[in-house]
Amino acid sequence: MTSTTSRLLLLLSLLQSRRDWSGAVLADRLEISPRTVRRDVDRLRELGYRIRAIKGPDGGYRLDAGSELPPLLFDDDQVIALAVALQAATVAGAGVEEAAMRALTTVRQVMPQRLRHRLDALQFTAVSTRPDVEEASPDVLIAVSAAIRAGEVLRFDYADGGDAEKAPRRVEPHHLVARQERWYLIAWDLDRDDWRTFRIDRVTPRTPTGPRFVPRTMPAESVQDLVSARFRGSVQGTAWPCNGSVILSLPAWEVLAFAGDGAVEDLGPERCRLDTGSWSWVALAASLGRFDADIEVIGPPELSAACVLLAGRYSAASQGHRSAARRQ
Structure with a gap:
């Protein structure tokens, strides 16, 4: 018993x-x-x-749910998952880093010895890849999330880029997304009649919120697909808007490590084909320079034209450097 x-x-x-x-x-x-x-x-x-x-x-x-937090009960896997999530939250960009560390310390103190050993064996360091990123305010995150949950039009001032002036916006908020240590709002912009992505650290909510709305169908199968498409500059789908093919004078295994989401085909000991994309033709042409190898453009013509454009720019830049050196 x-x-x-x-x-x-x-x-x-x-x-x-x-x-x-x-x-x-x-x-x-x-x-x-x-x-x-x-x-x-x-x-x-x-x-x-x-x-x-x-x-x-x-x-x-x-x-x-109660008005106060009573003692909680977690199984072993939940405790480890909670501790790992708290440690990772120290670089979440949500302004909760100090609170996350205090919570992690509290959780570890009350862990049974067997779980503490498991957690200590799982050593990792949460590193910020963007140390200069602006943190999103927890209060703003809560306000935006509340409007999404309630299905209410959100009004806010938005600092677009480096502008000091904040422009008023009215949107139907749909999703709050964390991506690469930044927080974004995916919303239907009522004034621009289109889907938009807003950085939360540039949002200053206005009160009260607007009327309720019926959620729209997203132009993608999932939030992840929609965010991926927006950051790639694609209007529809998740593919890059500009895609091209080249032959590089490098073995496939050397190119594969740096090809990202591109496709690499082995054409022999020192040749391979790379099918890849970018948000513009010039950006695609410039990205090929990172392989430090001879390039043969297969197509399309827009990629060849972008390579010609870059060649002219680089040539002009080198001419300017030589002229400055002669003057010295």
Whole structure:
């Protein structure tokens, strides 16, 4: 027979795992009587858990959110996942870094010894790849998220780029997205009649919010696809808007490591074909220079034209350098 404490923890775990439980099913799972279930539920209520009785033929129970945070129960994997998430949150760009570290310290202090050993064995460093990134305010994140959840038009001032003047915007907010340590709002811009992506660190919400709206169908299968397309400069789909093919005088294995999402075809010991894309033809042509090898453009003509344009620019730049050197 389990102790009362163990039984209470198991009962709490069951109540947390799904919305509703009948008293009879709980009694069967815990191998106790329905009367003992009622007593154990009362004990959990005394500890601060809001457990509501459900009326019906069999009766039942539901664990509701309370006004205060009672003791929580996690299994071993959940504790490790929570600790890892808190450590990773120190570079989330959401202005919660200090709070995340304090929470991680608190969680580690109350961990059983076996879990503390597992966590200490999982050593990693969360590194910011963009140390100069502007953090998003937690208050702004909450305000934007609340408007999304309520399905209400969001009004805000937006500092577009480096402009000191903030332009007022009215949008139907759809998704809050974290990408590369920055937070973005995906929304339908009511004034521009199109989907737009807004950096949260440039958003200053206005109150009150506007009227409710019916969510629109996104022009992509998922939020991830939509964000990927927007950052690639693509209007539709997730593919790059400019795609080309070249032959590089390098073995395929050397190119593959730096090809990103491009496709590499082996053409022999010192030759390979690269099919890749970018947001513009000039950007695509410039990106090929990173391979430091002879390039043969297969197509399309726009890529060849971009290479000619860059060649002229680089030639002019080198001429300017030589002229300055002669003057010295």
